[in-house]
Amino acid sequence: AQKVTQAQTEISVVEKEDVTLDCVYETRDTTYYLFWYKQPPSGELVFLIRRNSFDEQNEISGRYSWNFQKSTSSFNFTITASQVVDSAVYFCALSHNTPGTASKLTFGTGTRLQVTL
Amino acid sequence: DSGVTQTPKHLITATGQRVTLRCSPRSGDLSVYWYQQSLDQGLQFLIQYYNGEERAKGNILERFSAQQFPDLHSELNLSSLELGDSALYFCASSVVGGGEAFFGQGTRLTVV
Numbered sequence: 617a618q619k620v621t622q623a624q625t626e627i628s629v630v631e632k633e634d635v636t637l638d639c640v641y642e643t644r645d646t647t648y649y650l651f652w653y654k655q656p657p658s659g660e661l662v663f664l665i666r667r668n669s670f671d672e673q674n675e676i677s678g679r680y681s682w683n684f685q686k687s688t689s690s691f692n693f694t695i696t697a698s699q700v701v702d703s704a705v706y707f708c709a710l711s712h713n714t715p716g717t718a719s720k721l722t723f724g725t726g727t728r729l730q731v732t733l
Numbered sequence: 734d735s736g737v738t739q740t741p742k743h744l745i746t747a748t749g750q751r752v753t754l755r756c757s758p759r760s761g762d763l764s765v766y767w768y769q770q771s772l773d774q775g776l777q778f779l780i781q782y783y784n785g786e787e788r789a790k791g792n793i794l795e796r797f798s799a800q801q802f803p804d805l806h807s808e809l810n811l812s813s814l815e816l817g818d819s820a821l822y823f824c825a826s827s828v829v830g831g832g833e834a835f836f837g838q839g840t841r842l843t844v845v
Contacts, residue, residue: 651833661823661836663735707776719827720766720789721834723776 618643618710622724629698629731637693637727639708645669650684650691651709651721661707667691669713698731705729736760739824739837747845751812754840758805758826764788765807766827766834767799771820782807814844 619642629635641650652664665675667684675682679696695702705728709721736759746752758765767779778791782801793799796814801807811818821841825834 653836658838659821659841660735660838661825663833663835666833719764720778720781720791721768721776721825722778725775 618645618648618712618722620708620710620722620724622706622708622727624727625725626728626730629729631700631731631733632697634694634696635698635729635731637695637706637708637729639691639693639724641689641691641708641710643710645712647713649711649713649719651711652682652691652693653707653709653723654704655707655726656704664693695729698729700731700733703729703731735835735837737824737826737835737837739822739840741840742838743841743843745843745845746814748814748816750814750844751810752814752842754809754811754822754824754842756807756809756824756826756837758807758824759835762826762828762835763805764827764834765801765805766825767793767807767809768823768825768836769820770823770839771817774820776823779809811842816844818842819844 621640648669650667654662681694683692705726707726708724711719738757740755763784766781770776779793781789799809821839823839825836827834
């Protein structure tokens with residue numbers, strides 16, 4: 617069975633601070649996908665990134681960066697110079713990447729990020 | 734805008750009733766997923782369809798059913814509704830299984 621753990625329930629930071637959201641996963645698959653989604657107060661789920669388990673390179677997209685470490689089964693998300701608009705619930709998720717298997721997403725419980733002025 | 738359309742956005746209904754939630758996937762996406770988000774259960778996978786056929790089932794209650802039509806839109810039917818079915822129901826779509834899943838804005842169901 618797959619499992620995703622986001623131990624941080626809620627994080628509060630002041631604008632311009634850097635913040636890292638932790639994600640630890642469990643899977644027996646040798647190949648899999650990892651995802652991050654953002655859920656702003658309006659409620660929709662916004663796709664941020666997908667990472668294939670083959671690719672352990674870190675990724676940077678503007679103020680966002682992701683650190684994938686297979687050795688520790690972690691896929692952490694850092695927001696640099698946080699802004700009020702970053703306030704949201706962030707979900708880490710995992711899916712199979714094996715032909716013929718269901719590719720549903722297994723979500724963590726989410727981390728609520730509150731950025732204040 | 735993810736390209737996935739869900740209707741209605743809000744639904745209020747009484748216990749024991751039946752409702753249908755509708756989802757139009759992104760153009761070209763063959764796979765449709767339904768998820769339920771509630772305060773106590775978090776985001777839970779319900780069911781997946783691929784090109785009209787059921788591909789996988791999660792913790793979907795027997796009172797719930799879904800289908801995907803030839804034009805690839807999908808409907809989630811919830812019957813004999815209970816207060817505990819109140820939740821945000823999301824539809825997501827992807828080109829193939831395992832691709833990044835793009836989510837609709839969700840349908841907020843309130844059972845009173």
